[in-house]
Amino acid sequence: MPDATGLELTAQELRDADAKSVLGTVYFRDQAALLVAPGAVPATLAHLRGKGYGFLASVHGVDYFPEEPRLGVHYELLDMHEVDRISVRTRVPLADPHVPSVTADWPTADHQEREVYDMFGVVFDGHYDLRRILMPEDYEGHPQRRDFPIGGEPVLFTHNESTTPEWWQ
Amino acid sequence: MSEIETREPRLVPELPYREMEESIELSHIAHPESEELLSINFGPHHPATHGVLRLIATLEAEVVRDVRPIIGYLHTGIEKTAEDKAYWKAIPVVERMDYLAYYFNAMAFCGAVETILDLEVPARAQYLRVIHSELNRIMSHLVWLGTTALDLGAISMFWYCFRDREQILDLFEMSSGQRMHTRYFQVGGVFEDIPVGWEQKVRTFTKVMPERVDQFLAILMKNEIVLQRLRDVAPLDAETLLAHGVTGPLLRAAGNPWDLRKAAPYSSYDHFDFKIPVGTVGDNWDRMIVRILEINECCRIIDQALDGLPEGPYITPDRKYALPPRHELATSMEALIHHFKLVTEGFRVPPGEAYYPIESPRGELGCFVRADGSSKPARVHMRDPSFVNLQAFRPMVRDLYIADFIATLGMLDPVLGGVDR
Numbered sequence: 001m002p003d004a005t006g007l008e009l010t011a012q013e014l015r016d017a018d019a020k021s022v023l024g025t026v027y028f029r030d031q032a033a034l035l036v037a038p039g040a041v042p043a044t045l046a047h048l049r050g051k052g053y054g055f056l057a058s059v060h061g062v063d064y065f066p067e068e069p070r071l072g073v074h075y076e077l078l079d080m081h082e083v084d085r086i087s088v089r090t091r092v093p094l095a096d097p098h099v100p101s102v103t104a105d106w107p108t109a110d111h112q113e114r115e116v117y118d119m120f121g122v123v124f125d126g127h128y129d130l131r132r133i134l135m136p137e138d139y140e141g142h143p144q145r146r147d148f149p150i151g152g153e154p155v156l157f158t159h160n161e162s163t164t165p166e167w168w169q
Numbered sequence: 170m171s172e173i174e175t176r177e178p179r180l181v182p183e184l185p186y187r188e189m190e191e192s193i194e195l196s197h198i199a200h201p202e203s204e205e206l207l208s209i210n211f212g213p214h215h216p217a218t219h220g221v222l223r224l225i226a227t228l229e230a231e232v233v234r235d236v237r238p239i240i241g242y243l244h245t246g247i248e249k250t251a252e253d254k255a256y257w258k259a260i261p262v263v264e265r266m267d268y269l270a271y272y273f274n275a276m277a278f279c280g281a282v283e284t285i286l287d288l289e290v291p292a293r294a295q296y297l298r299v300i301h302s303e304l305n306r307i308m309s310h311l312v313w314l315g316t317t318a319l320d321l322g323a324i325s326m327f328w329y330c331f332r333d334r335e336q337i338l339d340l341f342e343m344s345s346g347q348r349m350h351t352r353y354f355q356v357g358g359v360f361e362d363i364p365v366g367w368e369q370k371v372r373t374f375t376k377v378m379p380e381r382v383d384q385f386l387a388i389l390m391k392n393e394i395v396l397q398r399l400r401d402v403a404p405l406d407a408e409t410l411l412a413h414g415v416t417g418p419l420l421r422a423a424g425n426p427w428d429l430r431k432a433a434p435y436s437s438y439d440h441f442d443f444k445i446p447v448g449t450v451g452d453n454w455d456r457m458i459v460r461i462l463e464i465n466e467c468c469r470i471i472d473q474a475l476d477g478l479p480e481g482p483y484i485t486p487d488r489k490y491a492l493p494p495r496h497e498l499a500t501s502m503e504a505l506i507h508h509f510k511l512v513t514e515g516f517r518v519p520p521g522e523a524y525y526p527i528e529s530p531r532g533e534l535g536c537f538v539r540a541d542g543s544s545k546p547a548r549v550h551m552r553d554p555s556f557v558n559l560q561a562f563r564p565m566v567r568d569l570y571i572a573d574f575i576a577t578l579g580m581l582d583p584v585l586g587g588v589d590r
Contacts, residue, residue, distance in 0.1 A: 031522075054411070057526065058537070058550075058552035062548050080427060107414075134240065134244040150250070
């Protein structure tokens, strides 16, 4: 992990390139994270790749309900030479959940962005095949959101077919 | 990088798959008008997929031109379920993601929670975690070797591998009471100290296992059929693998010695002397040999950990996070209160977010946990290597014969419980 000073220096480099890109930094338990604006994600990742962070380990979604902006997308970057990790985080409001896709530069983000789209409903603009990946194609809702209830779907058996209205839909 | 991009078919969302086929480049075919593409559906219920994986392959005669994995058949919403459970009750559900690497799932989750809590794990617990993780790694590789050899038509390998796997499951049963999904790792340490006689049984096993590895290699290394099926089949260079996020034995087979146990040692891995088997060209043969040789290194780590097993507590003495010993409940009011609070509500974790990566048998297994100050995690996400590695299947098998498709899928070693979670 870059230390707290290194993180601030990186944030300043990004701010020099684009004043509105970095919204803040988090340094928690020796793990460094940059909070960036949604539109600045590809540029930030490209800048960090130039600094050696050439491996995108993970993309995951987070729901910060009830805070706003609610939906978060985290990119975990890894520098395999310095063995150093940094996390890039962005937040988008529920009303406008758009983040630019990074699949063009990072092919590994393909499935992972689809998973975030599936589970949280974050739309990755520019993803070449943004469809649901784990849930069925015709599923409604995004189940990992915090306000999505657990359970509640009746299990369909032949004996309760007649009592489950419109089960065929 | 540019080469990867140009080879991706131009997929159009919202089009049915059959019509997407038209996007596949056919200019290299001598007679594009008369040649025909055939898409076949493979799985989800096919024994060679090692689970419920569906693959739609586009064939040109016998050659695979494109393949698209369709996943989610085993999706059980474990990440969602974990959000509704106290931290220590989430461990059993998290363990069931990658069902061949349950100690690793628990390790990643506990590690992330310990990072947020800033909780120190006693040395003895770290060593016990290493011993169990490495036994689990051998077990996972044995299941992989047995089933993959079965896909290649070598049924005796299956029996040999499952015979040895059985011994590991017996060891797990002795130390934790369960053969699979043991719930042995806890936040702050492990559930129980190892029973009397367990160490001796493990030593007997680690003595026998390298001999068995020699037998496996003797069966496979000089087998003409295995050599012809695997050598120079589906090679993929390390750069493409890294672009697709592939880690673990697949990456090491391509010559990149990346292993988190060496690169970023966690849980005292830096105390042990072991080697990282590395391949050269990254074909199916390398992928197989790298994993088989890893079994030997696991045995070395286990032996060293047993030799140097420190005395001391096996779980953190901090009573806010670990249950008090049973005998104290009868005499200490304090212990009774702690026990009651832990069992009913569980411990609270201060707000924070942590990502904890470890080296699972299939690559980097990372667990992201977000805590919101309550006794239940606000978000648990597993970066499962099977899920990420599956993306490299398309570049691996493109322009291969359909017969090598199965062998390559076996060498990829996806565990569908981990892919779908």
